[in-house]
Amino acid sequence: MPDLDPKRLSDLIDQKSSRRAFIARASALSIALPAASAALTACSPNDKGGADSTGTGQAATTGGGQDSLLHNSDSRLDSAVLKGQHGTLSATPDALRGAEQTAFHRYDPVLPPLATGGRVQLHWHAREAPIRISDDTVVAGWTFEGDIPGPVVHCRVGDTVEFTLTNDSDIPHSMDFHAAQIDPKVAFRSVLKNQSVTFTYKPKWAGAFMYHCGTAPVLMHIGSGMYGAIVVSPREPLPSAKEFVLVQSEFYLASVAAGVRAFDYQKMLSTVPDFVVFNGRLNQYIKEPIRVKLGERVRFWVVSTGPQHPCNFHVVGEQFDTVYLGAPPGTPIRGVQTWAVPPGGGMCFELLCDVTGEFPFVNHGFGHGQKGAIGILSVES
């Protein structure tokens, strides 16, 4: 298993975070920015590391260097990979700084209110930051807006989404909204540190859509935390309901210090996750359940960001009266115990809370569900 020998966190982060200093740390963690033509398959199985999926995780450097920093105009043609002697990890200085002091916070699952005036204006930052995912574990995250997942966006079909991403990180990043129909070569292009990209779109279909960093290797950027959900409600409102957003994702981790772990690219390629979670935390809605009242309708907008596995969504003791297979309200199906949301996909699940009780919602693929994807829906009188 590729992980660094645990060491004192201060050893890792006691250094300047300027790009020059960062790149210079070649012996421990080196940044590789492959030249244009090689980039989309950077860290692909063409590399020794990737091809040998059961191997040691010793990944070769994929070339690049200062020169390639100049070739960055095209989102599918740039990439950044951090490689240590034990593989490719997300453990950048920014992703580790202050890790031990990082507080746990519950990720609010409530769907935020609709944007007003038919317009959503977002200026987000891509940045690396430590995130506490349980009492005793912090991960070295790559994030949108400093959290995993990034913020939930909520608008309606036909609204205007004006989006700007500024990159605070030494690693190129980008934004790919599944709710947009737009040339990704332009809109979803990668930007370097302190640079920005802006684009505008109008969602055409309702649904729970994934967004994520699309910079190559996409697996590394999604796998290190750069994802979230945009919920697009139909113009004609769905039945009145309490609405929640659940983003399922997998964590593939190496140890970098006591209680601090980094996302591990070689492990991602093995597709056996350490944790599978809703909204970025292990079992967070067991301790503090999602609470609704008897008689209310509940609507879950479920996004499965992977990077690899579906969410086999199920509520213990309940049945979904409606799952929309197409853009809601399209193609509703009735009387569903469990339905799979594919990785990179999203679906909308509804149930009527006509019984009080504590109803666990789970990924019923329990080889994964048992790894952190369990919460409680509490229906109270």
Add this chain to the structure above:
Amino acid sequence: MPDLDPKRLSDLIDQKSSRRAFIARASALSIALPAASAALTACSPNDKGGADSTGTGQAATTGGGQDSLLHNSDSRLDSAVLKGQHGTLSATPDALRGAEQTAFHRYDPVLPPLATGGRVQLHWHAREAPIRISDDTVVAGWTFEGDIPGPVVHCRVGDTVEFTLTNDSDIPHSMDFHAAQIDPKVAFRSVLKNQSVTFTYKPKWAGAFMYHCGTAPVLMHIGSGMYGAIVVSPREPLPSAKEFVLVQSEFYLASVAAGVRAFDYQKMLSTVPDFVVFNGRLNQYIKEPIRVKLGERVRFWVVSTGPQHPCNFHVVGEQFDTVYLGAPPGTPIRGVQTWAVPPGGGMCFELLCDVTGEFPFVNHGFGHGQKGAIGILSVES
């Protein structure tokens, strides 16, 4: 790979099965009953063993003891784990007793007749028992009613299901019916040895629903054999057909003696099964096919219990004229070669047998299908 050194079976079971004696066997297999607050995540990745999914399977004891036996009123707050020096196995004395003499029997795939009088009365026992899954392999099972899967239940929408579970085992167990809408904290609660739980419900939707033990860690209880199918027919009958039930499940096994294997929790977390089977036996319907007559309609109620993987259901040489995506007869789709039943889910497949021949039914994910999920549908003139 966590497995015990093969040893003579008599060494393992030559001891009293009383709870006291059983718990006392701490050095080989110890029972841990975590206290309430820690229980739902017992054996979760918070444990060393689970977090390190490629690790050695050395699971730490999660605490508990006699005291925690008192805290058992809540199905999501109790748990039981058997831990040996090589991991968590299902190899209890009861699950092994008489293993070598256990006979093979074919699991009848025919859908049993409907309950009469609109009422199903079931009094089942949770108990550990060895099950012969092929000529040369016996597994140390945790069961409902002494078989894997448990019995098939058949009723109609709106019928009354009166269910009682009595636990004959040292390990707490419970029952979770996916066909029920009911407070799981009460109805699906765990019960200790010689105790019982009773609940009543009326299925609201038609379909092929999973039932299973929901005691934490759920992965261990499902993975060790505690599952089955309840088929709920719609009030308005579906087209006349020969009806069969297929429950697909995965076996993750360690060796405990020659020809005797135990379910292995650490291996379940790795999600690479040893066997994938229909109705609990390897390829049992090759030797003794499912037989129907030319011109008959066949209806398969397929439940995928996992614990992790879907069943990509396919019949070689045939096509389904109907797969119901919602509760039958809801949302039929036509002309289907293969459809995935998610883990924790169930679906209803129909085909018209207008050609004679021998038609293998398979999980067409052949990495799994090849591990035992192949049978024969024989259409005879």
Add this chain to the structure above:
Amino acid sequence: MPDLDPKRLSDLIDQKSSRRAFIARASALSIALPAASAALTACSPNDKGGADSTGTGQAATTGGGQDSLLHNSDSRLDSAVLKGQHGTLSATPDALRGAEQTAFHRYDPVLPPLATGGRVQLHWHAREAPIRISDDTVVAGWTFEGDIPGPVVHCRVGDTVEFTLTNDSDIPHSMDFHAAQIDPKVAFRSVLKNQSVTFTYKPKWAGAFMYHCGTAPVLMHIGSGMYGAIVVSPREPLPSAKEFVLVQSEFYLASVAAGVRAFDYQKMLSTVPDFVVFNGRLNQYIKEPIRVKLGERVRFWVVSTGPQHPCNFHVVGEQFDTVYLGAPPGTPIRGVQTWAVPPGGGMCFELLCDVTGEFPFVNHGFGHGQKGAIGILSVES
């Protein structure tokens, strides 16, 4: 991991390819043709190798020999396995001959024109051949017509498909069309070297159907390259569109020489692929995109041959306005970002190209997608 020590290719293929010589190479690669009753489970987990999915891959010989060559009348009752000291590999002499000189060619994704006169006449050969899947990798393939995938077939519902397979290989092979309703025991039976099988059928349903070799162990034959797509268009034409075929498959490989790799049965059982590709090549449609014009409708017929995993199909920067869940035009759903095509299944995806740009199409399960399942749809004005 079971692979042969890299050695000079000439050492492997410098021998006669006659069956006698081939079978005689027992110490390096031996062919086993199990007797009838044992065959369908040949290389199943009943074998030592299969049962221990995390084991060493040392597969026992499953018996057979010259005698069993006589028992070959039944497709589900014959089998062929190549076993070396390191496991079961596809590295036959024919599959390796000329490997280093094999040229790369792009697999044409364009749906071929419909058969004329309502009749498709095909005489194909099963044969082993090296296939270059990237600049630096050649695989020892088992093929239909010398390529992986085999040729795309295109007809309409109710057309007549007359098919003959002649086997040029020492290993028995067969053909299973998912578009056919026919007795597989007869039509899909295995044939020995220089023998042929012929059958005729009329597809009843529209769709993208898999075809594959069904000789046991099916996993080995599918996993070694014997698959492809037959597209059955409905009688009533779908909306005018540019139509493409994408066959997703997984490669599980061992090294046999520098740059030459063989399909590895034990690795297939582990279900972690080295490569996941569209139309048999790594990322081939990045270098040479699929090109359409602004305003055109694009229809992708996507077949997922596995052998194990689904294709979570997604187009970056676009949304499918239509995915047909049943036989097209049946059960269309609207506004889809990603949908899973199960292994052994096929589906039809449509989008309207109303924006110019470069739109990557991917398997959005990026643990797999990153292993080669990325291409570009270029929409040009």
